[in-house]
Amino acid sequence: MxxxxxxxxxxxxxxxxxxxxxxxxxxxxxxxxxxxxxxxxxxxxxxxxxxxxxxxxxxxxxxxxxxxxxxxxxxxxxxxxxxxxxxxxxxxxxxxxxxxxxxxxxxxxxxxxxxxxxIPPPRGLKEAPLKAFLFDSFYDRYRGVISLINVQEGVLRRGVSYNFFRLRVELTVSQGDKIASCHTRKRYEVTDIGIMHPEEIPTQNLNPGQVGFIACGMKQSSEAHIGDTLHRLGSEVEPLAGFQPAKAMVFAGVFPVDNSDFPKLEESINRLMLTDRSITFQRESSAALGQGCRLGFLGTLHMDVFRQRLEDEHDANVIITAPTVPYKILYQDGREQVVSNPTEFPEAGDTSLRVKEIQEPMVKASIIVPEDYVGELMDLCYQHRADGLEHRYLDAGAASAARIMITCLLPLSEIVTDFFDQLKSRSSGFASFDYEDAGYQKSDLAKMSFLLNAKPVDALALVVHRSAQEKVARHWVKKLHQVIPRQLFEVPIQAAIGRKVIARETLKALRADVTAGLYGGHYERKMKHLENQKESKRRMKRLGKVELPQEAFFSLLSNK
Incomplete structure (x- = not known):
């Protein structure tokens, strides 16, 4: 402005x-x-x-x-x-x-x-070599990637137009500055340049201290590396101090409800990623859900916003698996592996992998809340495995309206579920919450698998802490019991860690009255039909396969 x-x-x-x-x-x-x-x-x-x-x-x-x-x-x-x-x-x-x-x-x-x-004004020299800081970008379908830059030193020019007359036809050729990236080493020619006011206003150049946009023929958003330094071709400069790239904190699988819609879903995700550079993308396949993608997000709100954009802007009907966080696996031979997909997590009791320890990401959480709700929120933190909990007053001498700041270490996996909702509920909406990365810490974790008729369902695998395994197992087993359609045979629904079953529900079989057509006759005749029915159900249970329909997955995972 x-x-x-x-x-x-x-x-x-x-x-x-x-x-x-x-x-x-x-x-x-x-x-x-x-x-x-x-x-x-x-x-x-x-x-x-x-x-x-x-x-x-x-x-x-x-x-x-x-x-x-x-x-x-x-x-x-x-x-x-x-x-x-x-x-x-x-x-x-x-x-x-x-x-x-x-x-x-x-x-x-x-x-x-x-x-x-x-605020002191920018102090750059026009005579110095060009040095521009790239801090944002967006995609234009006609011009490609548009980069937003802050010119630190030097001058960036659009170029001079030359007119040629040949065969009575006027040709105009514009030669812009040729620039290069310190990060990718790729070369570009500036085709458009201007300032944001707030709409785009073309200019002939950008001087030191000015912020503006440039179009230089970038085809993919990945070429516009956030924090990169742009310089004039042939004039090497010292790169500006950038910052840490975006790090995905929450991962989830995204699958189409109809498997035939996967190409359309992948194209929709790629289009949204042109304007959201913080998302990570990897293809994934599931025996239960078919072909899909595993995406990394900055947090659960970021995940919800992205899902909403998929549905509103691209009319996508998707299933999103339970959010997980990246875990670090340390092996006896010194290897390290970061696992973001529960299906890749080592099974409990599998000694062949020789796992030394398992670490989970931790965050330093800060909660500011009125004094009346401190007890409730401390109890909430302890329920979610908080460590090193401390508190201090923010309003000195104002006892009637005193607010307290609670700080503690929390596992990231505990706050990607319903922690924020409970925080607002227990504080009547008055609490504010923030966190920052605190590295990894050793933890007692295990992979929980869910079995239908003794067959595991890979898309429902979870990584849980040992202290909460019974509670989580019972919760999910009951939900599965509600959404799975009844079969002609009895279906056991089990939650297991390794070979140990933690919780179980039994889905009763559909029963047909096989004696309805028998009028009169001896009692043994009816018993013979009933015994044949039992034997058939035992055979079906032994050989039958339970298919979890997509509608059941959608109902199960849409409201956790």
């Missing part, structure tokens, strides 16, 4: 970042391209857990932070108390905090002026 201040015009490039913890990578990517950050805090709710995470991320990058209190027009707003809370939490001087109302527009002008006054 263009803002006029003290008689001068300033071009401001603003990036709005999401607040949910699943999109922390998007926040990190945005901060890497900026010179400053506006820390927005709700004047009625106070500091949230994700606000603390974003604040420390921005401070580690050395960015100038402008604290702002929003929604001061609400009746429940308490700016003085929240300002004191920001002082104790972040060490911010309350006199530097701007108070605004985005609804009424009050104070917004002061925020724009503070951005100009407090």
């Amino acid at each position: 263009v803002h006029q201040y003290n008689g001068s015009k300033f071009l401001l490039n603003l990036i709005d970042t999401p607040g949910h913890v699943d999109f922390a990578w998007e926040v990190s990517r945005s901060l890497a391209a900026c010179q400053g950050a506006v820390l927005l805090v709700d004047a009625s709710q106070g500091v949230q857990a994700q606000s603390i995470s974003v604040f420390h991320n921005a401070r580690e990058r050395g960015l100038k932070i402008i604290p702002v209190l929003n929604k001061i027009d609400l009746p429940a707003a308490d700016p003085e108390r929240i300002a004191e809370q920001m002082r104790t939490t972040f060490g911010i001087d309350p006199s530097e905090i701007l108070q605004i109302s985005a609804k009424t527009g009050k104070g917004v002008q002061e925020v724009l002026e503070a951005i100009i006054d407090r």
Whole structure:
């Protein structure tokens, strides 16, 4: 946007970042391209857990932070108390905090002026070799990959047009700058260039400090590596400090309800991945569900959003398996293996693999909640195997409205199910939750298989902690008992770890009245028919195969 201040015009490039913890990578990517950050805090709710995470991320990058209190027009707003809370939490001087109302527009002008006054402008030299930071990209069906860049030094030019007259026909040839990527070493020619205002406005060049877009003939989104440094061809430069690429935290299998729709599903997923670079893709096949894909997501919300886009934008009817996290398997010979698919997890008691230990990913969780709900949330954390639980007050001297920050180590597998829903339920919606990666830790885990008539169903395999194996086994076995259609023979439904059966339900057989047509006669005649029926059912149970229909899978996995 263009803002006029003290008689001068300033071009401001603003990036709005999401607040949910699943999109922390998007926040990190945005901060890497900026010179400053506006820390927005709700004047009625106070500091949230994700606000603390974003604040420390921005401070580690050395960015100038402008604290702002929003929604001061609400009746429940308490700016003085929240300002004191920001002082104790972040060490911010309350006199530097701007108070605004985005609804009424009050104070917004002061925020724009503070951005100009407090955040130093970019200091790049036009004469220096070209150095541009690539921080985002999107796909255009006509121009290919469009990259969003921040020019740090040098000038990037569109090029000069030359006119040729041949056979009374005017030909125009445009030669743009030739650039190269420090990451992929590929070469490109700039065909289009401009700034975002907020729509695309073509320009002849981009100067140091400017943010804009370029089109240079990239065919695939994978070529636009987020965090890459672009330079002029033939002029080598030192790459800019990038950041860690997106790391998938949650994996799930995606299968079409109708197996013949797999090519269409794969094409739909590839199209969505053009605009969402954080998703990992791998083909997968299941004996029960057929051909499908195993996708990696940043979190469960990210997974739900992607599923919704598949259904809304591409009219896909899919089955998504239970979400899992990547586990690390350490073997006796020193090998390491990361397993994200439960079917590849080693079986309990299989000594041939010589597994030394199994590690699961851990996260450092931060929960901010009013004091009245602390007991409930501590109990919730302990139920999900929390370790190192600590708490401290955020509002010093405000006992009537005191808020407490709970920190602990939690297994990632415990928070990808219904942890967030329970958190909001037990705190009446007042709790905020954030987490960050804390590495791997040794854990007592096992693979749980589900058997129908002694035949395992690979798509239902789970990795569970030993302490919760009975509870999980009973829950899933009861759900299977509800969705599996009855057969002509009795079907045992079992949950097993290795060779040990943990839980069992029996699906009764459909019974036909084989004696209905026998009128009169001796009693032994009816018993003969009944014995023949029993023998036939025993034979069917021994040789029969239970097919779990796609509708049953959809009902089972759509509402866990």
